[in-house]
Amino acid sequence: MIGVSGVLSLAAVIAGAPISGRHADSVRCAPTETRASVTPSVRRPPFAAGERLSYDVSFGKVHVGSGEMRFVGRDTIRGHEAWTATFTISGGFSKISVHDTTTSWFDSLSYNSFRFVQLLNEPGGHPRRDTQIFPERRVYRKNAEPEAESVADPVDDVSLVYLMRTLTLEPGQCYELHRYFKPDGNPIAVHVVRRERITVPAGTFNAIVLRPEITTSGIFSQKGRAELWLSDDSTRSVLQLKSQLPFGSINLYLRHVMNGPQRE
Numbered sequence: 001m002i003g004v005s006g007v008l009s010l011a012a013v014i015a016g017a018p019i020s021g022r023h024a025d026s027v028r029c030a031p032t033e034t035r036a037s038v039t040p041s042v043r044r045p046p047f048a049a050g051e052r053l054s055y056d057v058s059f060g061k062v063h064v065g066s067g068e069m070r071f072v073g074r075d076t077i078r079g080h081e082a083w084t085a086t087f088t089i090s091g092g093f094s095k096i097s098v099h100d101t102t103t104s105w106f107d108s109l110s111y112n113s114f115r116f117v118q119l120l121n122e123p124g125g126h127p128r129r130d131t132q133i134f135p136e137r138r139v140y141r142k143n144a145e146p147e148a149e150s151v152a153d154p155v156d157d158v159s160l161v162y163l164m165r166t167l168t169l170e171p172g173q174c175y176e177l178h179r180y181f182k183p184d185g186n187p188i189a190v191h192v193v194r195r196e197r198i199t200v201p202a203g204t205f206n207a208i209v210l211r212p213e214i215t216t217s218g219i220f221s222q223k224g225r226a227e228l229w230l231s232d233d234s235t236r237s238v239l240q241l242k243s244q245l246p247f248g249s250i251n252l253y254l255r256h257v258m259n260g261p262q263r264e
Contacts, residue, residue: 028176028187028189029174029175029176029189029191030174030191032172033172033173033174033191034170034172034173034174035173035174035175035176036167036168036173036174036175036192037175038163038167038175038177045108045162045165045166046165046166046234046235046236046237047071047162047165047235047236048071048073048259049071049072049073049074050071050073050258050259051070051071051257051258051259052068052069052070052071052256052257052258053068053069053070053237053238053254053256053257053258054066054067054068054254054255054256054257054258055067055068055069055252055253055254055255056201056252056253056255057089057091057250057251057252058250058251058253059249059250059251060249064091065089065090065091066089066090066091066255067087067088067089067090067252068086068087068088069085069086069087069161069238070085070086070087070088071083071084071085071162072084072085072086074108075105077105077114077115078114080107080114081107081108082105082106082107082108082114083105083106083107083108083162084103084104084105085103085104085106085158085159085162086101086102086103086104086158087101087102087158088100088101088102099121100118100119100120100121101118101119101121102116102117102118102119102157102158103115103116103117103119103158104116104117104156104157104158104159106155106156106158106159106162107135110135110153111155111159111160111162111163111166112133112135112153112154112155112159113133113135113154113155113156113159113181114132114133114134114135115130115131115132115133116129116131116133116156116157116158116181117129117130117131128143129142129143130142130143131143131156131181133150133154133156133181134147134150135150135152135153135154138150138151138152138154140154140181140182148182149183150181150182150183151178151179151180151181151183151186152178152179153179154179154180154181155177155179155180155181155188156180156181160179160180160188160212161228161238164190164210164212164228164230165230165236165238166236167190169192169208169210169230170192171192171193171194171195171208172192173191173192174189174190174191174192175188175189175190176188176189177189177190180214180215184215185214185215186214186215187215188212188213188214188215189212189213190210190211190212190213191210191211191212191213192208192209192210193209193210193211193227194208194209195207195208195209195232196209198229198239198240200239200240200253200254200255201253201254201255201256202239202254202255202256202257205231205232205233205239206231206232206233207229207230207231207232207239207240208229208230208231208232209227209228209229209230210227210228210229210230211225211226211227211228212226212228213226225243225244226241226242226243226244227241227242227243228240228241229241235259237254237257238252238254239253239254240252240253240254
């Protein structure tokens with residue numbers, strides 16, 4: 001049976017919380033890959049308010065919980081119009097359980113992050129990490145801590161996933177971004193690896209496989225060799241995620257899709 005520490009690490013990493021053992025590997029596109037540029041899209045995004053993607057979560061081969069990506073829709077933060085999206089994971093064993101939620105507020109065109117909140121409801125405490133990000137000043141502030149330097153056009157862990165869903169994706173491409181809101185998390189590399197057909201609890205889909213890397217510990221670390229499967233259609237739904245971490249393998253499998261209302 002998986003120990004409590006494994007369950008808590010699973011939830012913390014997927015929710016975006018830092019874990020120990022940080023490394024400083026260099027993340028870059030390979031010379032053999034075609035460099036691609038992120039340009040503002042004039043197309044409608046492949047998601048709408050009310051979209052909910054539900055997941056089975058496993059630690060290795062053992063089912064340990066469930067997850068949900070929810071695109072909430074439009075909101076206002078500090079006078080900025082923003083989109084809001086959340087990621088929730090619940091799981092555990094016996095009387096030990098976790099229920100962690102990460103919420104992001106980000107710009108609808110640039111995907112610049114304005115706020116990134118993590119609610120980690122776990123045994124031993126209920127930490128809240130509320131990070132306010134100020135793209136215009138290139139700084140961020142976590143809880144009541146002093147402001148720290150950020151970057152131009154910052155993204156967080158959640159807004160990055162939604163940004164990836166809007167990109168033009170062809171195998172052999174690579175996007176190299178210097179946009180993670182914490183400067184020491186840069187660069188971000190998004191490798192477009194291959195196309196394949198996969199089966200998850202929600203059904204069988206044509207998929208395009210990405211390998212995202214961030215220069216930090218966590219689910220998208222270089223050592224984790226994470227792969228992210230997006231549906232190879234107009235929705236770009238997140239079908240599956242697999243990552244190798246020091247304490248084991250984390251896997252998410254799409255179980256159910258609830259689409260938002262028809263876009264205008």
